[in-house]
Each structure stands twice: as C-alpha cells, then as structure tokens.
Amino acid sequence: MKKVLIAGADGQLGYELQRTVLNGYECIATDKDSLDITNIDAVNAFVTKTSPDVIINSAAYTAVDKAEEETELATAINTTGAGNLAQVCKDNDIQFMQISTDFVFDGKGHTPYLVDALAEPEGMYGKTKHDGDVLVQQILGDDAFIVRTSWLYSAHGNNFVKTMLRFMKERDELGIIADQIGTPTWANSLAEAVWQAIENKITGIHHWSDAGVASWYDFAYAIMEEGVALGVLDKTITINAITTSDYPTPASRPCYSVMDKTVTWKALGMKSEHWRAALRQMMSELKK
DSSP states (O other): OEEEEEETTTSHHHHHHHHTOOTTEEEEEEOTTTOOTTOHHHHHHHHHHHOOSEEEEOOOOOOTTGGGTOHHHHHIIIIIHHHHHHHHHHHHTOEEEEEEEGGGSOSOOSSOBOTTSOOOOOSHHHHHHHHHHHHHHHHHGGGOEEEEEOSEEOSSSOOHHHHHHHHHHHOSEEEEEOSOEEOOEEHHHHHHHHHHHHHTTOOEEEEOOOBSOEEHHHHHHHHHHHHHHHTSOSOOOEEEEEOGGGSOOSSOOOSBOOBOOHHHHHHHTOOOOBHHHHHHHHHHHHHO
16 A cells, blocks of 8 residues: 655645545645645654655645735745655655646747746746746656646635636626636546556656636636536526736736646546536536
8 A cells, every 4th residue: 555645635636636546545634734844844754754655745825816925925835845845755765746837837828838838927826836846856857747737626625616606696797807718627637647647657747637728708607507507506697708907916817828738648648528528527516
C-alpha cells in the first residue's frame, strides 16, 4: 500500500482525490491546520512522521482579488509552500505532484496554450503560482511534475457552479461575462488524471481541463439548462452577456486561457470528457 499525502485535502481537488483513490493507495489528508506548508520545519516533521511515497500539492491561496492586497500570504502559500514540499520530496526521494493554474498566462493569446508557452501572469495569484512552479522545477529538475488546470468546480466547496445555482434560485436576471474564454473543469476528472500520472510516474509540465471551450456566459447558461433538466432548478431566468469592462475587479483575469492538452492526453493514455457532459455528471450529484 503506497501512502499519498494530499496537501489541501479539504479543497475541491483534495476531496475528489480521496473519492477517486486507486487500489493500492492510501490517502493522508491534510489541511492548513494539520500541515502548515509555509513552515519547512513543520513539513519535515510531518513527512518524517507519516513517511509518504507521494505528495500532491493541491493547497493554494485562490482568492484572486484578495491576492492583490494579501501578497505576503499568497506568496507564502503558493510559492514558499510549493518549494517546501518539493524540497522535502527531493531530500526523501518522494514523488511530487504540483497543481497549477491557467492564470500563469496573460490571456492575450488566441489559440490554445501549449505546455511550453511563455508564462506571463498579470495578477498576483498567477504570479505567486508561477513562482511556485518555477521553484519546484529548480528543486526537482527533470523529476518535477506540474499540471495546470482551469475553472475548477465540484459538488464540494465553493465554486462558480454552486454560486450560479444559488443566484438563479434567488434572482430573475443575471449579467455574466462573455468575453473571457476558457474551459470548465470538473475536479473529479482532474483527480483521475492526477492518479493516472502518479501510476505512470509522469514528469514535466502538463495541462488538464475538460474538453471544449466556453465563456463564463456559456458556462452559466449551461448550468441553468442542466439545472432545470435535472430538477435542481425550478425555473429559467434571463442571463445577459456582459463584458469584462462592465464588471471591473481588483485583479485582471485572462481573456483567453484555453490550454492545449494533447501532450498530456498522450502521456496519460486518456482524453478529457467534454465540459458539458462533465457538468451534467457533477450536477447529478447535487440532485441526490
């Protein structure tokens, strides 16, 4: 039985990793209270005590707008924390998986970003995550595994899908941004990809999201349609397409963050499901 330490196990991906754990693996679930990844001594002590064979870093500071003000905290978690985990893995010959984000790109592209595309994050969230990725690569070299994902959601935790469902129950009309393009990703599908990567000891930089492309407007409209079809919602509402300039935020978001996944599909021997089909599966869970 291989032991897998999951940092950030209380998050969306951490939850799905535990649900999809493969036979032969045992999860050591940690959160910020049980493991402070920003403290190298605490990380060393915990790893010495538990002796994991694999560490998955799904812990992250993800409050995109707050990161513009709480830069020290975002840096401590997204950069220093990632480096601490990578260093302990190097020192103890432990397999390491770093979860990253589409926010490492500036969003000015018009075709899906390749895994070796230039990372030029614009906001502090993206910068601190990218700095963490770079640190992981510096420490682990060719043994580093980094997977970027996008627009993550799950039946667990807070996310766009659950927020939209709440608004759609409370309101008759919504304005949703239509000029930011990316790909929604069910955390369950990402978890399965991560387990496959562990099994095959994949290294390098990879991209994983569900298949297809959407704007936030498209995503919201699909949530409404699937919600009504499944009986999660009892009515449709008016959804208006708005622009980024109509809804200013402290941190800029990538206007285009679709990622090319062909390298990852080939390495894992599996392809992503279309985001709409994945959304339907996840929302079926909410009905239960």
